[in-house]
Amino acid sequence: MENTMKTRLLLAAVLSVVVLPALAHDPAAHSRRAPAAPAECADFAGKDPAAIDLKDPAVKAAHDKCEAARKDAKKAADAAATAEHDH
Numbered sequence: 352m353e354n355t356m357k358t359r360l361l362l363a364a365v366l367s368v369v370v371l372p373a374l375a376h377d378p379a380a381h382s383r384r385a386p387a388a389p390a391e392c393a394d395f396a397g398k399d400p401a402a403i404d405l406k407d408p409a410v411k412a413a414h415d416k417c418e419a420a421r422k423d424a425k426k427a428a429d430a431a432a433t434a435e436h437d438h
Contacts, residue, residue, distance in 0.1 A: 388424070392417040 391413040395403065405411045 388420050389413075389416055392420065 395414060395417055403410065403414060405414060
């Protein structure tokens with residue numbers, strides 16, 4: 352009976368050592384994958400900004416959407432880099 356109790360205690364200690372460190376950090380804070388850009392952004396990639404017709408409402412809306420997504424991605428990357436060093 353005493354031997355069974357020691358075995359259970361040892362098992363609980365080993366499981367605690369293995370499981371608790373995994374719970375200590377948010378895995379998303381260490382993600383280096385950039386968020387996906389909207390599909391329309393591929394049309395603007397590598398294009399000369401002067402060649403984009405921003406007078407067309409549909410093109411302007413897509414361009415604004417891509418710029419917002421780009422800024423959000425930069426903020427997320429900066430926050431992830433800062434969080435990585437805030438341990």
